[in-house]
Amino acid sequence: GEQKKPGHRSIVWDIFLGKMLSEVRCNRCGKVSETEEMVMDQSISIPGHKVRNKLAAQSNGSNSTGGARGGTPKAGSASFSSSGHASPGGDKGPEESVSCAQSAWLSYIFGMFGATPAVAVTLNDCLRQYFEPEELVGTDKYKCEFCKELQDSTKKLSLLKPPEVMTLHIKRFRYDTYFGNTMGSKISDHVHFPLLDLDMRPFTKPCERYKTAQEQAVYDLLAVVEHRGGLNGGHYVAYVRNSDAVWYEYDDMLVSSITEGEVQRLEGYMLFYRLRPPAAKEQERESIMAQIEGSELVLKESGGGASGKWNEEAAGAGEHVYLSKLWLLRFMHLLDPGPIDNTSFHCSHGRVHVPQESHGKLRAIPIAAWRTIQGRYGGGPEVREIDECQECVKAAEALDRRRESEQAAVHQHDKTYIDPGQAWFIIDKQWLQAWLDFVSDDLKGPPPGPISNARLLQADGATPLAGLDKGASYRGVNAQVWQLFETIYGGGPSIRRQRLDIYSPPMGASPLAPQA
Numbered sequence: 001g002e003q004k005k006p007g008h009r010s011i012v013w014d015i016f017l018g019k020m021l022s023e024v025r026c027n028r029c030g031k032v033s034e035t036e037e038m039v040m041d042q043s044i045s046i047p048g049h050k051v052r053n054k055l056a057a058q059s060n061g062s063n064s065t066g067g068a069r070g071g072t073p074k075a076g077s078a079s080f081s082s083s084g085h086a087s088p089g090g091d092k093g094p095e096e097s098v099s100c101a102q103s104a105w106l107s108y109i110f111g112m113f114g115a116t117p118a119v120a121v122t123l124n125d126c127l128r129q130y131f132e133p134e135e136l137v138g139t140d141k142y143k144c145e146f147c148k149e150l151q152d153s154t155k156k157l158s159l160l161k162p163p164e165v166m167t168l169h170i171k172r173f174r175y176d177t178y179f180g181n182t183m184g185s186k187i188s189d190h191v192h193f194p195l196l197d198l199d200m201r202p203f204t205k206p207c208e209r210y211k212t213a214q215e216q217a218v219y220d221l222l223a224v225v226e227h228r229g230g231l232n233g234g235h236y237v238a239y240v241r242n243s244d245a246v247w248y249e250y251d252d253m254l255v256s257s258i259t260e261g262e263v264q265r266l267e268g269y270m271l272f273y274r275l276r277p278p279a280a281k282e283q284e285r286e287s288i289m290a291q292i293e294g295s296e297l298v299l300k301e302s303g304g305g306a307s308g309k310w311n312e313e314a315a316g317a318g319e320h321v322y323l324s325k326l327w328l329l330r331f332m333h334l335l336d337p338g339p340i341d342n343t344s345f346h347c348s349h350g351r352v353h354v355p356q357e358s359h360g361k362l363r364a365i366p367i368a369a370w371r372t373i374q375g376r377y378g379g380g381p382e383v384r385e386i387d388e389c390q391e392c393v394k395a396a397e398a399l400d401r402r403r404e405s406e407q408a409a410v411h412q413h414d415k416t417y418i419d420p421g422q423a424w425f426i427i428d429k430q431w432l433q434a435w436l437d438f439v440s441d442d443l444k445g446p447p448p449g450p451i452s453n454a455r456l457l458q459a460d461g462a463t464p465l466a467g468l469d470k471g472a473s474y475r476g477v478n479a480q481v482w483q484l485f486e487t488i489y490g491g492g493p494s495i496r497r498q499r500l501d502i503y504s505p506p507m508g509a510s511p512l513a514p515q516a
Contacts, residue, residue, distance in 0.1 A: 011326075014334060016040045018163030021205045024136070026144040027152040033145055036160060041167035044126040046187050051129060052121055123193040123271070126170065131157055131203045158205035162217040164334050166200070168271040173231060184231045191268055195221045195260055198273050216335065219273035227269040239263055275335055285332055291369040295320065321370045322362040322383040331373070339379025346381055353389040355396075362386065400444075406488065407439040413480035423507050425482035426474050426495035428452045435485075450491025456502065461493060464502045476500040 020042075022035045133156045136142045142153035170191055175184045198219040206214065224239040238250040239258065249258050277285075323340070330337035345362065347353035354362065362383070374380065418424055434448035456474055458465055468474060476497075477485070486492065496507045 011330075014330065014338070015164050016167060018159070018166065019161035019210075021158045021160040021207075023156045023158070023205075024142050025154045025156075026142070026147060027154060029144060029146050029151075031144070031146045039163075041169050042130065043169040043171055044130045045171045046121060046189055046191060047125050047129045052125055121189055121191055123168070123191055123198070126191060127200075127203065131159075159200055159203045159214075159217070160205055160207055161210045162200055162204070162213050162275065164275050164336070165222065166219055166273045166275075168273070170268055170271070172227065172267075172269055186227075186231050188267060190265075193221065193224075193264070193268055193271055195264065213336065216275060216278060218276050220276050221263075221271065222274040223272040224263060224266055224268050225270035226266045228267075236269075239266065277335060281335060288331070288369055288373060291372075292363070292365045295364070295366045319367040320364045321367055322386065323365050323370065323373075325361055325363050327379075328363060331377075337377065339377050340374055341379055342381055342383050345383050347389045347392045349389055349391055351389040351392075352383055352385065352387050353392045354383075354386045355388060359386060403439045403444070406435075406484075409484055410481055413478065413484065415478055418478050422479055423496040423498060424476040424500045425479060426453065426456070426497060426502050427477055427482070427485070428456055429472065429474050430455070431491075432475055448489065450489050451485060453492055453495055456495070457493075468502055470501065474502055 018039055020037045020039050022037055023032050024035075025032045133154050136153040136155055141150040142155070143149065144151045144153065172187045173184070174187065175182055198221070200217040200219060201214065204214040204217060222241055226237050226239065228235045228237060239247060240250065241247050247258050247260060247263050249256050322342070322345070324342050324344070327337060327340055327342075345352060345354050345358070370382070374382075428451065431448055431452045434445065437443045437445035438447055454461070456464060456468060470476075482494070486494075495502065497504050498507060
């Protein structure tokens, strides 16, 4: 039967997207409101000196609120700390406010001379501060959905779904007001970050849906971005651990290897941590790839040229199917590759459709390997041969002829001016760009649909919206081109102007003033 294609899936989301849980407890009724938030990165502050001392005391067992690994609150703790310690973005207690101001001032002074204060702080300190409960009081009161009023509340963040690659942004730039003047500064304190074993499990909130991911939330450092310079200027340099386990510095066009010790001395601005695959995952990958590579299937062109088949004669390989190379890459590099997705190789007619240019997107694998993978991850559909749907081929050829015909007709009539007595026809730039993508030999986008000029007008269908820019929001075409578009695509409405300005008078009308 016809296969339903899944919604758009981005490899960037698959790699970097995680989920946070925000819990806000009303201090009056005690009820908790929960919100799941998708995040691509986390911006964490460097704790002030007094806060660091407080965290160190908790790690040593003093004033500990209970928890795992050096005073970190237990994962999924139902009760929030009432210490008054605020995470970034909220009201700070007196101690932290003074401490952060002192830290900024010292960083500013030291930064003027290119020096760094010798104050120890670890990435774990930054994370503990980030995940510490925050008191929402004063102007930050929360409107309780149960009390229906603004109430003093306590907010806590937890990691719900750990991302495959976790991006941590260390907030090194800040602006503070002293004696009525705003002063910017760069915080140059060195943050000690681990190369291996960044354990995020204590910061998770237990959830059956993400149980496996949470249990595996141990990360190894993959890359670092360092900012060299100060507030008013600087330079970014990237450092990456390559597949050969060697660290490399990428400074514009200059690439050189560096030691792990040099990496740990960097003034980290952005840190990229990758989930460490468990031993079972590594064994699974090795087993599947051994089956695939051992089959020695080699793609060759068949005599027809429009389809291809795999030569199994030399290896004597048995039954095989085809697997998306993109999904195989996900399998090799992501802990959760998601279900197999071969849907792009099936057409709307329910048949296999693999154009010549898509042959390289498939890889033949033994049927035994397919059954193992499909049994564990699900998905599909199964592709047993490379072929093209003849209905799709004919439709694509007809669409190409249509593209050429429309493009030729528009070029024949399109001009950069209009003849005396004629009008400019305003046309939505977004729709026009979709048409240009459609007729492009490189893009070959889908047909644009009806003309969407209504998005340029107010509800009355005649008055232009405010702030429309010629070129960015709309373009102008002559009567012949407009008639061509209107005949083929329909839509509208027609917007006729004496000048190429949507706010100029319509034909035979008084001037239109731009709306404020």
